[in-house]
Amino acid sequence: MKLTQPIRTELPADHQAKRGTPLMAGLILLIGVAVSLQFHPAPLTVFLCATFLLFSSIGFMDDFKKAAWQDPSGISGKMKLVFQFLFTGALLLVLFRYFSLTSDIALFHGFQLNLPLSVYVIIMLLFIVGSANAINFTDGLDGLLINVAIPTYFFFFLISDRPEVQTFSLVMIGCLLGLLLYNIYPARAFMGDTGSLAIGGSLSFLAVIEKVEILIPLLFFIYLAEQLSVILQVWYYKRTKLRLFKMAPIHYHFSLKYGWSENKIVMIFGFVSWFMALASWIIAKYVM
Numbered sequence: 460m461k462l463t464q465p466i467r468t469e470l471p472a473d474h475q476a477k478r479g480t481p482l483m484a485g486l487i488l489l490i491g492v493a494v495s496l497q498f499h500p501a502p503l504t505v506f507l508c509a510t511f512l513l514f515s516s517i518g519f520m521d522d523f524k525k526a527a528w529q530d531p532s533g534i535s536g537k538m539k540l541v542f543q544f545l546f547t548g549a550l551l552l553v554l555f556r557y558f559s560l561t562s563d564i565a566l567f568h569g570f571q572l573n574l575p576l577s578v579y580v581i582i583m584l585l586f587i588v589g590s591a592n593a594i595n596f597t598d599g600l601d602g603l604l605i606n607v608a609i610p611t612y613f614f615f616f617l618i619s620d621r622p623e624v625q626t627f628s629l630v631m632i633g634c635l636l637g638l639l640l641y642n643i644y645p646a647r648a649f650m651g652d653t654g655s656l657a658i659g660g661s662l663s664f665l666a667v668i669e670k671v672e673i674l675i676p677l678l679f680f681i682y683l684a685e686q687l688s689v690i691l692q693v694w695y696y697k698r699t700k701l702r703l704f705k706m707a708p709i710h711y712h713f714s715l716k717y718g719w720s721e722n723k724i725v726m727i728f729g730f731v732s733w734f735m736a737l738a739s740w741i742i743a744k745y746v747m
Contacts, residue, residue: 462526464649467579483522485654491634503623513546514660518652543588552553565670567746587663594659594687596708600721601644605635607681608658608674610736615665618743644721678739681732685709
């Protein structure tokens, strides 16, 4: 259908060669939604799959405009945020009404921080939308997001005692491994926001469902570093007219400043993600 990836002109020269790579391969992850529902058709599985589909639909609109009009900007950032906040608010309402979600945040050694419902909802809205976009930022190199997301899903498989969460996490790992065959450098297809936003939304809601919000700075370390690098770059440039990083998100900085290859960046970021997932599991199992 010639729905291919347009490349922003400011990206490094080696990325310009990727122009014309098929986009929206993240649609293949929707097979995981069908498989999850087939293996464990419980209400929580339906909720997780609905979360994945809703965030994927936002990414699909963005990708389709990029590919059909060959416009790297896609739909406006404001429109994406509006949809994300609307979907997140509706999904949180469902969690509170049908899945007994509480407005407390689990701390260490069994202590809990009890928040007023309105405060908790505002915090979770900002957290989920922010995390989903942070994970979306991570999808900038061939195979990067897949290598970073697999250990995060594996963490939720290990800590959860809910068969629905375990099934969904394992199925997503399987789908990501399959997609990696086509997305590893040099990528023959890009998942696009169709996949990356869906991954971001589902992982963020898994953190809320499993009540491990306190572990997010550790578990989502790579994602948050990617997003923070963009925020700092914009802030620093507005103040000084200079660039703090060679380019943001930060994975481009390692390529341009230190000459790291895509495979080296993906390997190191993936290793850090596995380490952070392991550390988070140890804390969740023995400290919380």
